[in-house]
Amino acid sequence: MLTGEIEKFVEEDQVYLDIASSIVPSKKVNAVIFTKQDCTIAGVEEVKSIFDYFGIEYSSSFTDGDNVGSGETIFRLYSEAASILCAERIILNFLGHLSGIATMTRSCVSRIENISSAKIACTRKTVPGIRRFEKAAVVAGGGDPHRFSLSDMVMIKDNHIKLMGLEEAIVAARKHSSFVQKVEVEVESEQDAVTAVELGADIIMLDNMDPGLIIRTLQTLKRKGLRDSVIIEASGGIHQGNLEEYAKTGVDVISMGSLVYDAGWIDVSLEILTDTI
CATH class of the missing domain: 3.90.1170.20 (Quinolinate phosphoribosyl transferase, N-terminal domain)
Structure with missing residues (x-):
């Protein structure tokens, strides 16, 4: 410090x-x-x-x-x-x-360790001024810190898509980002997930999808030969009570703001x- x-x-x-x-x-x-x-x-x-x-x-x-x-x-x-x-x-x-x-993070990591190899990650929902300490605490509990700031990756969220459209946003992100930066796209539908992967997204965040829709989305990506080319993250409304359901879907990352705000x-x-x- x-x-x-x-x-x-x-x-x-x-x-x-x-x-x-x-x-x-x-x-x-x-x-x-x-x-x-x-x-x-x-x-x-x-x-x-x-x-x-x-x-x-x-x-x-x-x-x-x-x-x-x-x-x-x-x-x-x-x-x-x-x-x-x-x-x-x-x-x-x-x-x-x-x-x-x-302690909260360790509990979540332990809860799914026999179910899934997915990483448990936090978000940017942190107390202003002490984010790095809170993210270090997540790491101490066995979790992943995710991104520390807006500059760590290019994350295209719902409001970016509303302003630009999905395709234009991804193309622009690819044009202006460094080769060391991954592009993550937040999607809320099966079709948008497919489109984002086809346009070159490195990570897709399945936002506020229920476990059933996540499973169907992953099945569609597999059928199209796209699943192995992308990291899939589930986010939105995930907590200790439903964590195991999301772990069983087969996603790679489960991000939880609740690691900080519910701890x-x-x-x-x-x-x-x-x-x-």
């Missing part, structure tokens, strides 16, 4: 004087950070950067992606009491939020233990 990023988080939490932290005795203390529930941990490297910024000594045997049991100590800390108190909420927010995403926070706490001179 960059120093500038940390300073923004500190500024948000400590706009003016933190009187509560300023009145505690000037002494060094030991503290622990522990989880109150089973989880897949994420945010370890981010909080290490925050510890370094505040001059807090720390030790931990965990790395992102490790499974942590309820009650286990994630970090042991030693520092001035005021420094620990100033950093506490920022640290716990990152660990709780990112571990929640990693509950993990309950993580910090406790000061004993004073040390």
Whole structure:
């Protein structure tokens, strides 16, 4: 985590004087950070950067992606009491939020591992300013980060098609994109999926299709000899409750905004233990 990023988080939490932290005795203390529930941990490297910024000594045997049991100590800390108190909420927010995403992702990956080889991917539905941390948490949980920004690939979505038409949009995308960029096209019908592949799309996103329509679309692509030339992604309205149905369709990627926006926070706490001179 960059120093500038940390300073923004500190500024948000400590706009003016933190009187509560300023009145505690000037002494060094030991503290622990522990989880109150089973989880897949994420945010370890981010909080290490925050510890370094505040001059807090720390030790931990965990790395992102490790499974942590309820009650286990994630970090042991030693520092001035005021420094620990100033950093506490920022640290716990990152660990709780990112571990929640990693835990949700791990659950989804595990749910389909005996059904499909499809990748579980997140989307750009992230909290502004912390996307890279949230996507790193998805990776920690065994998922795929998908694209980080609009420049990672050329994605033609429904509104592009409304403005230009499917064929014109794909032709223009091919003309203006670099050879290193893939072109992905969002489609909502079987025929548009076929057309997109025939026009040279590298990836087609079957958007808001139910599993039955996805299966029929894949069968049509196979019959036309087009299935093996394209990556097929299912997206839209997919969650833990219907994930297995989509996994059984045979798609290559299942993208889920719910990995981030439906992920509950993990309950993580910090406790000061004993004073040390």
